Amino acid sequence: MERIDCWLAVFTGTVGISGRVAATQIASASAASFLLRFVTWYNTEHRHSGIKFVTPEQRHYGQEHAILERRRTVYEAAKQAMPQRWKGRHTRDWNPIGEVWLNPPKVSAADDHKLSRAA
Numbered sequence: 001m002e003r004i005d006c007w008l009a010v011f012t013g014t015v016g017i018s019g020r021v022a023a024t025q026i027a028s029a030s031a032a033s034f035l036l037r038f039v040t041w042y043n044t045e046h047r048h049s050g051i052k053f054v055t056p057e058q059r060h061y062g063q064e065h066a067i068l069e070r071r072r073t074v075y076e077a078a079k080q081a082m083p084q085r086w087k088g089r090h091t092r093d094w095n096p097i098g099e100v101w102l103n104p105p106k107v108s109a110a111d112d113h114k115l116s117r118a119a
Contacts, residue, residue: 051100068094 047053054064075091 050097052094052097064096068096 043056045055047055051059051064052068054067058064058067072091072094075094079086079091
């Protein structure tokens with residue numbers, strides 16, 4: 001159990017737990033049970049703004065394109081129905097964003113120097 005508690009401390013610090021879970025809830029629940037519930041919610045229910053408000057699960061299983069296309073259709077219909085609401089602006093960009101990294105590879109100092117000199 002000590003190993004799980006250590007992993008829980010690292011995990012909660014890494015993801016920030018954003019006020020959704022009070023420390024007392026973590027302490028009172030078993031660490032393994034809490035982590036399973038949290039990771040399941042995070043991957044299957046929580047819509048991430050960084051990936052256009054789809055879940056990681058939807059993205060992983062290739063559902064992202066169909067979901068975003070439906071959203072584009074709904075937004076365009078809303079714009080047609082009430083153009084005054086949009087005031088000539090475009091609707092939200094529902095194009096898939098492509099590759100996403102949790103921890104992007106670091107650019108070496110040499111590469112960074114080349115980029116700054118090129119600019």
